[in-house]
Structure formats: structure tokens, C-alpha cells
Amino acid sequence: MQVDFYRHDLLPSAAASVAEVIATPFLTSGAVGRRVEAQLADYFGAKHALLVGSWTSGALATLLALDVGRGDEVIVPAMTFIATANMPELLGARAVFVDVDRDTLLTTPELIARTVTPRTKAVIPVHMYGQMLDVSALRAALADRPDIAIIEDCAHCFEGELAGQKPGAHSSAAIFSFYATKNVTCGEGGAIITNDTALYERIVQTRMHGMSAGAIDRFKHGGYRHWDMERLGVKANLPDLLAALLPAQISTIDERLPQREEIASRYERAFADLPLRLPRTLTNGKHARHLFTIHVPPRIRDEVLGVLGSRKIGCTVNYRSIPTLSYYRDNYNYDPYGFPVSQEWGEGTVTLPLYPSLERTAQDYVIDVIRTDVVPMVEAEMRASHAEAAR
Numbered sequence: 320m321q322v323d324f325y326r327h328d329l330l331p332s333a334a335a336s337v338a339e340v341i342a343t344p345f346l347t348s349g350a351v352g353r354r355v356e357a358q359l360a361d362y363f364g365a366k367h368a369l370l371v372g373s374w375t376s377g378a379l380a381t382l383l384a385l386d387v388g389r390g391d392e393v394i395v396p397a398m399t400f401i402a403t404a405n406m407p408e409l410l411g412a413r414a415v416f417v418d419v420d421r422d423t424l425l426t427t428p429e430l431i432a433r434t435v436t437p438r439t440k441a442v443i444p445v446h447m448y449g450q451m452l453d454v455s456a457l458r459a460a461l462a463d464r465p466d467i468a469i470i471e472d473c474a475h476c477f478e479g480e481l482a483g484q485k486p487g488a489h490s491s492a493a494i495f496s497f498y499a500t501k502n503v504t505c506g507e508g509g510a511i512i513t514n515d516t517a518l519y520e521r522i523v524q525t526r527m528h529g530m531s532a533g534a535i536d537r538f539k540h541g542g543y544r545h546w547d548m549e550r551l552g553v554k555a556n557l558p559d560l561l562a563a564l565l566p567a568q569i570s571t572i573d574e575r576l577p578q579r580e581e582i583a584s585r586y587e588r589a590f591a592d593l594p595l596r597l598p599r600t601l602t603n604g605k606h607a608r609h610l611f612t613i614h615v616p617p618r619i620r621d622e623v624l625g626v627l628g629s630r631k632i633g634c635t636v637n638y639r640s641i642p643t644l645s646y647y648r649d650n651y652n653y654d655p656y657g658f659p660v661s662q663e664w665g666e667g668t669v670t671l672p673l674y675p676s677l678e679r680t681a682q683d684y685v686i687d688v689i690r691t692d693v694v695p696m697v698e699a700e701m702r703a704s705h706a707e708a709a710r
């Protein structure tokens with residue numbers, strides 16, 4: 320049996336939505352995107368939403384709008400996708416890493432607050448795998464530094480909530496990804512939400528080369544309109560061709576979450592008595608169930624990936640600790656043991672298939688391969704390491 324790592328849930332009607340855009344004169348950002356932005360602002364209860372070409376380009380536009388640059392520090396978890404650290408780094412700021420909690424793999428307000436220096440300009444906490452970090456507690460922990468911007472990395476967390484609150488309520492901005500494997504996807508894309516109108520107006524510019532507001536409409540109304548460039552920006556807009564894939568997914572996303580929850584809970588129940596580690600699920604939150612990860616002893620992780628591959632089960636690694644990757648290790652000389660939880664989890668983690676259309680027979684197959692092929696490997700490794708320790 321072949322089990323894909325991911326399958327999107329786009330409905331056949333998505334093709335009709337794209338065809339409608341093709342029938343218009345301009346394929347780039349326009350009326351469709353504006354409607355999706357209004358839909359997103361409404362979904363999250365945010366004042367403003369902006370569509371962007373990806374999480375990555377949205378983060379770049381946001382950091383540019385916050386004037387993050389040379390000499391600044393931006394705090395990011397060591398355990399995340401590299402984009403979170405790369406965007407401050409690209410602007411000449413320093414990505415300063417913090418470790419994560421051993422049980423939840425979320426970084427904590429305490430760890431972040433301890434890492435703040437006079438140079439800290441922003442912090443990018445990550446709602447890892449779909450669970451929310453407590454952003455209001457983070458804001459409170461940074462109470463003496465209201466100048467520090469909090470930018471939530473919501474690439475995994477569209478549907479997630481903590482204590483009844485969605486992302487964006489306590490931060491400067493929250494950024495989402497609509498990349499090919501995300502719970503809401505248009506292949507490549509993303510969105511920023513913010514309640515800060517001044518920041519929103521700056522991002523409108525940094526999302527479009529820094530052109531003055533309204534540049535997106537410069538071909539409208541017949542006559543050409545001049546624009547000015549008021550600040551440095553990038554091209555981070557999302558074309559309507561892709562935006563057209565989003566409205567139907569956004570309006571039904573909460574209907575699909577119970578299917579993700581059911582599969583994740585089945586995995587959790589099936590693995591509960593096995594010698595595997597799983598991240599702890601928070602009891603006061605709604606988990607977006609973006610990724611389902613298990614942890615096996617680091618020495619056999621790559622072998623486990625090989626076995627799952629040979630059984631035709633799509634799997635991946637989310638993530639290896641960023642300070643252990645060559646670029647950051649070589650440029651900053653990081654101590655590989657400086658972020659022990661991220662390092663240990665990053666060396667042992669394996670992500671299993673999880674998406675609403677994953678059939679029950681495929682779920683059973685994944686569970687069976689873990690029980691019959693992976694667990695004996697884990698047990699043998701545990702026996703070997705106990706024997707080594709006893710010697």
C-alpha cells in the first residue's frame with residue numbers, strides 16, 4: 320500500500336474559481352484577493368488582513384515595515400522551519416535562538432524574556448505543529464519592553480486557538496502559510512493579520528516594492544496614476560489566480576478539523592503504550608493538527624525513515640534544530656548542545672501522514688508498520704544503549 324505524505328482537499332469547484340480570474344484582464348492581485356482579505360479579517364476577528372506570496376515573503380515585508388535591520392536582534396525558536404530565522408538574517412539582523420519546552424515543543428515566554436537584550440527588536444514565536452504558544456503571557460513577560468514587536472509564526476496554526484482566542488489577538492502581526500502541505504493551501508501563498516493600522520499601512524507598501532499605497536490600483540479607472548516609493552520593500556503580493564483557491568477552503572476549514580483531530584487521536588491512542596515520545600497536547604487549546612510527529616531514539620531515526628520509505632509511507636522531518644545546520648553553525652559558531660531540547664527532538668523526530676482524506680485503511684497501515692517494524696527497532700536500540708551505559 321502507498322500512503323502519500325500529504326493530499327490537498329481542493330474541490331473541483333476550485334477550477335471554476337480560477338477560470339473566472341482567467342476571464343478578467345489582469346491575473347495579479349485585485350478584487351478576488353481583496354475579498355479573501357476581508358474573509359480572513361472576519362475569520363480571525365482582526366482589523367486587517369493582507370495576502371502575501373508566501374509566509375516567507377510576508378515575514379520579509381513585515382520585518383521591513385518594522386524597520387528591522389543591521390544591528391537588531393530577532394528572537395526565534397531553535398526548533399522551527401528555517402524561514403523563521405532566515406528572514407531577519409537576510410535583513411542583516413541577528414537571529415537569536417531560544418530552546419523549546421521538552422513536552423510541548425513550544426518555546427516559552429520565560430525563555431524568550433531571558434534572551435532579550437537592548438538590541439532585541441522583534442520576537443517570532445512559532446505555534447508548533449498547530450498548538451498555540453501563550454502570546455498574552457509572552458506580551459506580559461515583555462511588559463517592560465513594549466517596543467519589541469511580536470510576530471506570530473502561524474504557518475502550522477490556521478484553526479488553532481488558546482483559551483478561546485485565535486492568533487493575532489495579542490501580537491503585532493500573525494503570519495500564515497498557504498504552502499502546498501498546509502491545512503489551507505493555494506500551492507504557494509500566505510497572509511498577515513494585524514490590529515495595528517499604522518503597521519498595516521506600512522506593510523501595504525513593503526509588500527509592493529515600497530510603492531505608495533494604492534499602487535496596486537495604478538491601472539484602474541482608465542488613466543495611469545503616478546506612484547512614489549516611500550520605503551524599501553519587496554514584491555510579496557499574492558496573485559488572484561492563487562487567491563481564487565482560498566475562499567471555499569477558508570469557509571469550510573473548521574468542518575475539516577474534526578477529521579484531522581480524529582486521525583491524530585487515533586494515532587495517539589494506538590501509540591500510547593509504545594516506547595515512542597509524542598508532543599503533549601494542551602488541554603486549554605484547540606490544536607490545528609497540522610503535523611503529527613513521533614520521536615524515536617536519535618541513533619535509529621534515519622533507519623526508521625528508511626523503513627517507512629520502503630513500506631511506501633510518505634514521511635518527513637520537522638525539524639532539525641536550526642543552530643545545528645551548517646550555515647548557522649559556521650557563521651555563529653553555535654554550541655551544538657546550546658539548545659538541548661531542540662537538538663534532541665530534531666535528531667529523533669519523524670512526521671507521519673495526516674490529512675482529512677487519509678483513509679482508515681491507510682491509517683491502519685501506518686499504525687501497523689509502526690507497531691510491527693518500528694517498535695522492535697526502538698526496543699533493540701533501547702536495550703543496546705542500556706547495555707552500553709551499564710558497561
Ligand SMILES: Cc1ncc(COP(=O)(O)O)c(C=O)c1O
Nearest residue numbers: 373374375400402474496497498
Ligand atoms: C513554521 C514555518 N514557518 C515558516 C514557513 C514558511 O512558509 P512558506 O513556505 O509559506 O514561506 C513554514 C513552511 O513550511 C513553516 O513550517
